[in-house]
Amino acid sequence: MHMTKWTILLSTFWLLLSGYFQPLLLAFGIASVIIVLFVLKRMDNVDQEKQEIGTGLRLMQYFPWLIWQVITSSLQVTKLIWGSTDKLSPSVAKINAKNIPPKRRALYANSITLTPGTLSVDLVDDEITVHALQKSSIEELKQEAMEKKITKIWGEHK
Amino acid sequence: MFVLDIITSILLIAGVFFGLSGALGLFKFPDFFTRVHAASITDSIAAILIISGLLLQTSFDLNTAKLLFILAFLMITSPTASHALAKSARHGGLLTLAEVKDKQQEQKH
Numbered sequence: 001m002h003m004t005k006w007t008i009l010l011s012t013f014w015l016l017l018s019g020y021f022q023p024l025l026l027a028f029g030i031a032s033v034i035i036v037l038f039v040l041k042r043m044d045n046v047d048q049e050k051q052e053i054g055t056g057l058r059l060m061q062y063f064p065w066l067i068w069q070v071i072t073s074s075l076q077v078t079k080l081i082w083g084s085t086d087k088l089s090p091s092v093a094k095i096n097a098k099n100i101p102p103k104r105r106a107l108y109a110n111s112i113t114l115t116p117g118t119l120s121v122d123l124v125d126d127e128i129t130v131h132a133l134q135k136s137s138i139e140e141l142k143q144e145a146m147e148k149k150i151t152k153i154w155g156e157h158k
Numbered sequence: 159m160f161v162l163d164i165i166t167s168i169l170l171i172a173g174v175f176f177g178l179s180g181a182l183g184l185f186k187f188p189d190f191f192t193r194v195h196a197a198s199i200t201d202s203i204a205a206i207l208i209i210s211g212l213l214l215q216t217s218f219d220l221n222t223a224k225l226l227f228i229l230a231f232l233m234i235t236s237p238t239a240s241h242a243l244a245k246s247a248r249h250g251g252l253l254t255l256a257e258v259k260d261k262q263q264e265q266k267h
Contacts, residue, residue: 017227019220067206074203078176081183081196090192090255113237116199119191121244131191131244131254 003037005053010036058153065149069115073137077116080133090131093138098126100150101157108150112141162214169211177204189255190247194240201236205229 014029044050080087100108109120109128117137122129132138151157176199183196209229216222253261 016220016223070202070206074176074199077183077195077199078179081179081186081199085186085188088188088192090189092254092256109241110234110237113198113240114202114233116195116202119194119198119244120241121191121248129248133192133195 002050002052003041006037006040007033009053061153062149066111066114069111069146073115073117077133088133089135090133091135091138092121092129092131093142095128095130095141096126097123097128097147099147099156100126101154104150104154108147111146111150166211166214169207169214173204173207173211176200176207180204189258190252191244191254194244198236198240201232201240205232205236 010033011029014033018025018029020026095112097105097108105123105126105128109123112118112120112128112130117133118141119131120128121131130138130141132141180196180198180200183199184193187193187196206229209225209232213222213225216225
């Protein structure tokens with residue numbers, strides 16, 4: 001089942017990227033899919049940690065919200081850039097992420113970095129060190145809007 | 159198709175504006191960490207706007223899928239790159255602006 005999923009995913013990916021249907025090129029495509037599957041099988045044995053393919057439904061719920069966050073915070077930073085730099089109040093703080101499932105912490109840290117104005121500098125266990133352009137951004141993060149969004153979609157870590 | 163062209167040009171111009179803002183911020187901001195913030199504007203919103211502008215010009219075929227792939231990969235790789243930069247700077251001992259000020263005050267006393 002695991003391998004079938006990967007085969008389907010890789011084949012569709014190849015077809016979408018190439019768009020060729022000549023027999024020779026299709027054969028090359030099939031060959032490359034087989035090579036990748038072979039490597040994947042070996043790597044799974046070494047890794048002991050299979051990379052499951054999700055449906056992406058949860059990401060679909062998360063993505064529009066994230067893009068909205070990116071737009072609003074980009075406007076803030078753009079204002080700072082064109083305005084005077086006196087308004088900058090760079091600060092560093094540690095944000096607690098213990099409510100978020102360990103597998104989603106990278107997503108959380110990446111979302112923090114993706115929204116301009118905040119930058120995740122370090123992720124150790126359940127603490128993320130965040131650097132922000134303005135102190136108010138840290139306050140916003142501490143209100144946990146983003147954390148709540150993630151725990152609402154992916155469930156809470158106990 | 160005239161309306162789509164207009165929307166595309168608006169999105170592209172907005173994207174270029176944000177790209178330019180990011181570049182300006184890169185020069186204007188005082189230290190390394192704040193500059194990474196400025197660069198992340200170019201990474202995030204400029205990329206989103208320009209690619210969505212280009213999406214409207216495709217006729218919903220393979221090119222649409224390719225552009226969506228580019229957007230998805232950019233959304234994963236660009237924060238990772240910023241994070242790698244900031245993390246290595248921090249572990250290399252680079253201080254933030256606030257910490258530098260603290261240190262200077264300590265030395266004065």
